[in-house]
Amino acid sequence: MKLSKLFTKTSKNISSQIESVNAQLLTRAGYIYQEMAGVYAFLPLGMKVIKNIEQIVRDEMDKIGEELLMPALSGRERWHATKRHDAIDILMSTRAANEKALEKSTAEYILNPTHEEIITPIAKHFRTSYKDFPFAVYQIQTKFRNEARAKSGLLRGREFIMKDLYSFHTSEDDLNKFYELAKERYDAIFDRLGIGQDTYITFASGGDFTDDYSHEYQTVLESGEDVIYLDRKNKVAYNKEVATPEDAKKLGVNFDELEQVMASEVGNIFPLSTKFSEHLDYKYSDEDNIQKNVWMGSYGIGISRLMGVITEKFADDKGLVWPESIAPYMYHIVALPDEENIKVANKVYETLGEDKCLYDDRDSASTGERFADADLIGCPVQIVVSKKTLENNCVEVISRSDKFESFMHPIDEIESLETKLA
16 A cells, blocks of 8 residues: 555544544544544544454354354343343433334444343254354354443443444353353463563453353553452452452452552453243253253453554654554555655565555655654565665665564565564
8 A cells, every 4th residue: 555545545634532542642643533422433444453353253163153243233132131121331222203103112223342142042042952053153243332431442331343243042051161262362362462471361340241250351541440469470450340258359469469450341251040041942952852041151352442552552752653463564664755765665565465455655654754653554564775774875764653673675585574573
């Protein structure tokens, strides 16, 4: 992609209503555009990051489940059946415009924040014999939550992208086995995203999903919204919301001896037990043809939230710093204004591949603007072409994250750069 052709441009000044660090940086760099508080458009660069995050999540989820796509809209009757219609304070709803429909009970529709109410009847339609179990399905889809204070950018949106997986079992033991498999896949996802070292499985309240403890995945982050008690040695944490004397006794921990840090939630997993199958009458036939309730689990990861967390985790005072695994482009080519520099930059761009390079080919941009925009946009590797580098028939290769010291690389060997950086 050439910067002169890119749909967006970088910005120095943005609305004062954009308060969070992640929203400020992503807006200035041209990754997102705020429609209203908690609602964002993902622009071409932002879409590349989102799709890269999605693909990592999809790779790991495909190992334990099948992908599908459920509707964002549902009737309210399902939510009444599970007794969550009035229990969830962030539930969003809409009404039919047709006057006749307004008189019916189906006139209210729910903009789904999660899909237990939707997937359970679907599963019930196809899987009713013990021979059909266990199984799991997942989706990556837009969700809606009526957040009262949507001022944290992508960390707390009213409309957001989420991966939600649901597993179905004939026993609690089988659910627990799958639960451990899901944990392994989550660990792999966060490692591939570059935040595994600072992401901890965290005991938390089950909320509206379960009466038992749930497990969150919390990434240590100075600007995070949650306080967690962290046991780094055993790589486990406890959300402050469960730090009561009663909880401490149940969990067998002494919260006074744990490290207290700020963190941001990036995923969660819930053992749903038979709560939803009971409410929605989902049973299976066992070997003796006896009807029994299905056991379920729910497993979520905030895709767009991850983009915000990773932004704040790695950004510096110059701008964004993307991990290689999700960066929109691997290389950002900066050619200082000069005919020979541009000629060489074109060669580098064509050799490394248009799909891997963001090339600043703008005629009007100054040298300072080119370097400032490269830092702001945050691609992992900057390739600088200038008169100074061409004196040695080289380009300068710079790491945006200080992963390596900058070095000169021969232009005639530019095709070997990727191998050298690996």
